[in-house]
Amino acid sequence: MAGRASISPERLWSRLMELGRDGALPGKGVNRQALSAEDILAWRRIIAWGSEAGLKPATDAAGNLFLTLDGKFPHLSPVVAGSHVDSQPTGGLFDGAFGTLAALEAVTAIAEAGLAPERPVTVVAWMNEEGSRFAPGMMGSELFAGKRTMAEVMAVRDAAGVSVAEALKAVHEAFPELERRPLGFPVHGYIEPHIEQADVLERAGAVIGVVSGIQGKKTYEITITGREAHAGTEPMERRQDALQAFARMALHMQQDMAVDDVVKFTIGRLEVEPNAPSVVPARVVFRIDLRHPENGMLDRLGLRIEQIVAEEASPCDFQVRRLVDAPSNGFDEGLQSAIRSSAAEHGYKTLDLLSAAGHDARQMAPLAPSAMIFIPCRGGISHHPDEWAEPAHVAAGATVLLDLLLEQAGLSPKQGDA
Amino acid sequence: MAGRASISPERLWSRLMELGRDGALPGKGVNRQALSAEDILAWRRIIAWGSEAGLKPATDAAGNLFLTLDGKFPHLSPVVAGSHVDSQPTGGLFDGAFGTLAALEAVTAIAEAGLAPERPVTVVAWMNEEGSRFAPGMMGSELFAGKRTMAEVMAVRDAAGVSVAEALKAVHEAFPELERRPLGFPVHGYIEPHIEQADVLERAGAVIGVVSGIQGKKTYEITITGREAHAGTEPMERRQDALQAFARMALHMQQDMAVDDVVKFTIGRLEVEPNAPSVVPARVVFRIDLRHPENGMLDRLGLRIEQIVAEEASPCDFQVRRLVDAPSNGFDEGLQSAIRSSAAEHGYKTLDLLSAAGHDARQMAPLAPSAMIFIPCRGGISHHPDEWAEPAHVAAGATVLLDLLLEQAGLSPKQGDA
Incomplete structure (x- = not known):
């Protein structure tokens, strides 16, 4: 039929x-x-x-x-x-x-x-x-x-x-x-x-x-906690600027994730608090989306991401939440x-x-x-x-x-x- | 009296x-x-x-x-x-x-x-x-x-x-x-x-x-325009990631603005579009707040900021809007x-x-x-x-x-x- x-x-x-x-x-x-x-x-x-x-x-x-x-x-x-x-x-x-x-x-x-x-x-x-x-x-x-x-x-x-x-x-x-x-x-x-x-x-x-x-995927939510301060008065060396800590992490990760031509690393979502033009950012929350077809490599890269957060956060505090952890x-x-x-x-x-x-x-x-x-x-x-x-x-x-x-x-x- | x-x-x-x-x-x-x-x-x-x-x-x-x-x-x-x-x-x-x-x-x-x-x-x-x-x-x-x-x-x-x-x-x-x-x-x-x-x-x-x-102040609104893409499939080398371009600018500016201990440089406000966890960011709009008591130095640093935007934007496009320009x-x-x-x-x-x-x-x-x-x-x-x-x-x-x-x-x- x-x-x-x-x-x-x-x-x-x-x-x-x-x-x-x-x-x-x-x-x-x-x-x-x-x-x-x-x-x-x-x-x-x-x-x-x-x-x-x-x-x-x-x-x-x-x-x-x-x-x-x-x-x-x-x-x-x-x-x-x-x-x-x-x-x-x-x-x-x-x-x-x-x-x-x-x-x-x-x-x-x-x-x-x-x-x-x-x-x-x-x-x-x-x-x-x-x-x-x-x-x-x-x-x-x-x-x-x-x-x-x-x-x-x-x-x-x-x-x-x-x-x-x-x-x-x-x-x-x-x-x-x-x-x-x-x-x-x-x-x-x-x-x-x-x-x-x-x-x-x-x-x-x-x-x-x-x-x-389907290639494996890990996602993370990273929270960076700094301290609000006046943009015009707070000396640079005393700042705990959560957005600058983010920039350091993002660039360091982008460099370290470039291990081969199949890895995919994305920061797609980011929120800043209080997000006011003349206030040093006190808090940044962002999402990482990491994918790789080899499970061993995916695990190693995921570990590296968590290390970079810890390395670059100072003088801010940080928190890493693992969301998705799906092997290939x-x-x-x-x-x-x-x-x-x-x-x-x-x-x-x-x-x-x-x-x-x-x-x-x-x-x-x-x-x-x-x-x-x-x-x-x-x-x-x-x-x-x-x-x-x-x-x-x-x-x-x-x-x-x-x-x-x-x-x-x-x-x-x-x-x-x- | x-x-x-x-x-x-x-x-x-x-x-x-x-x-x-x-x-x-x-x-x-x-x-x-x-x-x-x-x-x-x-x-x-x-x-x-x-x-x-x-x-x-x-x-x-x-x-x-x-x-x-x-x-x-x-x-x-x-x-x-x-x-x-x-x-x-x-x-x-x-x-x-x-x-x-x-x-x-x-x-x-x-x-x-x-x-x-x-x-x-x-x-x-x-x-x-x-x-x-x-x-x-x-x-x-x-x-x-x-x-x-x-x-x-x-x-x-x-x-x-x-x-x-x-x-x-x-x-x-x-x-x-x-x-x-x-x-x-x-x-x-x-x-x-x-x-x-x-x-x-x-x-x-x-x-x-x-x-x-009162020390002089300049503020800018910078728009970075990249291209949306799927976080799991778009090869890294083909991406136009507006948030990564932001991270490069932020770090470069942070380094170049550190000319003395009275300069104040802040990125306090940032918006990402579409701001979705698995989409490569297509657009970032952020605000810069720059202050310095010497008007000559303030002008030089402002110029440097505009140069850094141009240097680090690629492969994204950019636009610089000058908002406040108040000398000391x-x-x-x-x-x-x-x-x-x-x-x-x-x-x-x-x-x-x-x-x-x-x-x-x-x-x-x-x-x-x-x-x-x-x-x-x-x-x-x-x-x-x-x-x-x-x-x-x-x-x-x-x-x-x-x-x-x-x-x-x-x-x-x-x-x-x-």
């Missing part, structure tokens, strides 16, 4: 553009923060599209959104595919949205073809992958995988003081009819399509990236082969590569055979309004995903209900 | 403590931003105290507050004394408030003694000296002195987007009965008492600082002598010194003979909730001010209506 289902490239593309209206920035790009009003609008759109195809919407206590096509054997664990729909404050139209809507398109294609999969097939949009409003991110998938506790996650507050619990309550109240699934149900397999967010595929002229794994992980070999086979069948050039960015698939990998399908993004630009993927690549990613879902859900003569 | 008037140290001290309730921070200190609700409460208190002593309250188009004791010859230009009542976001009880309330106490003493000065004597609280809500500061005195235009100042907005015009309208509407004086009337002399905001007096064991002048100024020699004589008469040890901090008196000096009377502040700590002045020093400052006001207003046989 497999093979009769086929995706609609036009519908998928127009839905990607439409979803971009929820949180649209002036000009281009989106700002669709997790559990925001814009996020609710995006849910509404996606639930409506799923319902047209007969998919049943549901949520869970973590605020994940599910859309399920029933299988012949409802007791079997579902095949799950998707990504997220929240964005960075100045995000693009594809990060997260592509994976979610490609999964919706593939499952819609199965339903429209009148195929009856043996297993349920579920589209997912994980809650707060980006972590820009509520940090750190990947909250929905980490809660699903039991890597963090509800109590811990629900207490996190955004810059305005709103907690995850409060924001999630508002989202759930906006959808009172939505079925509630238990948190962390069994999954047969997980596949996440995503834009690459780098330009390795583009440079190689490849259309489909077969993702071997590998994806399922069988699914990687299946991606290569599908791509070859359709004539898409593939490339094996490691994901430099973190994804919800990292959390699913220990739970079930998992994979990621990458498509190129122009110039490697992501987390930016200029983020862009070619319509042909978007269609290619969804086409390969459809093949994998058919096989995983028991619709292919090759794999059946393996 | 002079000499019969005398200040009440207890009343002055208790009013200083009471004024600290308007904008009181938890624990201690105040946050009383210019033209805020807290500022309105402070005005209300001061107007009430002035009215008890028969002083007439008035304001002007710049939002300055005046309290005037009539003179025998109302057509003569008034002697003016005071300071400001706005504070830094984490300010203390004395910066500005001491000068304003010491002036109120001295004029109240003249009124209570039944003395009839020849000239009017006016207490002033200048609008927005600190410049922390609306930057740069000294708005009220600069408008009074004609150094800036109303159009320019009224258009300045705070971080919440409120303009000076809007905030000032709210203040004036809170006091509909207040007489309006023309902006920038003639002044016979100006005397501003203030805490030193450094510890030169304290270390010398002096009680009264005879201020010879000297105060009236005759008034300095009068401060020394008064202090000697009362047995207060004096010290001649230069003000490292800027004050409204800088704007008044070109308009009329002007002076500043400093008193010690503990440990030199200012712009901080720990800011503190001894009750005896507060009383000493007001006592010397009273002597000067008596002379200036034509109540002393020595100076009369000179």
Whole structure:
């Protein structure tokens, strides 16, 4: 029966553009923060599209959104595919949205073809992958995988003081009819399509990236405590200037982190107190994002970061909070082969590569055979309004995903209900 | 007749403590931003105290507050004394408030003694000296002195987007009965008492600082424009990281500004965009506050700052906005002598010194003979909730001010209506 289902490239593309209206920035790009009003609008759109195809919407206590096509054997664990729909404050139209809507398109294609999969097939949009409003991110998938506790996650507050619990309550109240699934149900397999967010595929002229794994990541919150003083009177040698201590740390880290060409070191967020033009800064709080594919090196660099904070803080005090500590992980070999086979069948050039960015698939990998399908993004630009993927690549990613879902859900003569 | 008037140290001290309730921070200190609700409460208190002593309250188009004791010859230009009542976001009880309330106490003493000065004597609280809500500061005195235009100042907005015009309208509407004086009337002399905001007096064991002048000051707003990118994927060598460019500038400036032990160099305010943990910063806007008593050196250091911005920005773009450019100024020699004589008469040890901090008196000096009377502040700590002045020093400052006001207003046989 497999093979009769086929995706609609036009519908998928127009839905990607439409979803971009929820949180649209002036000009281009989106700002669709997790559990925001814009996020609710995006849910509404996606639930409506799923319902047209007969998919049943549901949520869970973590605020994940599910859309399920029933299988012949409802007791079997579902095949799950998707990504997220929240964005960075100045995000693009594809990060997260592509994976979610490609999964919706593939499952819609199965339903429209009148195929009856043996297993349920579920589209997912994980809650707060980006972590820009509520940090750190990947909250929905980490809660699903039991890597963090509800109590811990629900207490996190955004810059305005709103907690995850409060924001999630508002989202759930906006959808009172939505079925509630238990948190962390069994999954047969997980596949996440995503834009690459780098330009390795583009440079190689490849259309489909077969993702071997995700590079490890550590994040830190560093607090530097100095002493407020009058900018016009306090002698320089007596100052405890928290912002100058930050500058020393930032430069020293930037130098010491340059160990090879795969390390990624970023200070993306920084707050100064009291942040007044003529007051010596008393407090600086900043975030470090460190990534490396080799776990040994990642650990050594993380240690070095903590040493540099201690070396450069004086005469200020400091505090180091470790937030994320995620080692590199590998994806399922069988699914990687299946991606290569599908791509070859359709004539898409593939490339094996490691994901430099973190994804919800990292959390699913220990739970079930998992994979990621990458498509190129122009110039490697992501987390930016200029983020862009070619319509042909978007269609290619969804086409390969459809093949994998058919096989995983028991619709292919090759794999059946393996 | 002079000499019969005398200040009440207890009343002055208790009013200083009471004024600290308007904008009181938890624990201690105040946050009383210019033209805020807290500022309105402070005005209300001061107007009430002035009215008890028969002083007439008035304001002007710049939002300055005046309290005037009539003179025998109302057509003569008034002697003016005071300071400001706005504070830094984490300010203390004395910066500005001491000068304003010491002036109120001295004029109240003249009124209570039944003395009839020849000239009017006016207490002033200048609008927005600190410049922390609306930057740069000294708005009220600069408008009074004609150094800036109303159009320019009224258009300045705070971080919440409120303009000076809007905030000032709210203040004036809170006091509909207040007489309006023309902006920038003639002044016979100006005397501003203030805490030193450094510890030169304290270390010398002096009680009264005879201020010879105010050190020059330049402020800049620097904008660094880089490019947003994904923290996990963008290769380090391709980044245009605005925050790393800032760190290079900050450190380079800190090194090059260390030319001697009187220079003051501060980066007090900094904003990062988009300020998200996993996005390479695209934009940093920061403020520089540079002070030096020698105008030639101040100009050279200012030039060096602009050079360093240009040297360290690459691969980011940059923009330099010059905000304040105030050369050093000297105060009236005759008034300095009068401060020394008064202090000697009362047995207060004096010290001649230069003000490292800027004050409204800088704007008044070109308009009329002007002076500043400093008193010690503990440990030199200012712009901080720990800011503190001894009750005896507060009383000493007001006592010397009273002597000067008596002379200036034509109540002393020595100076009369000179």
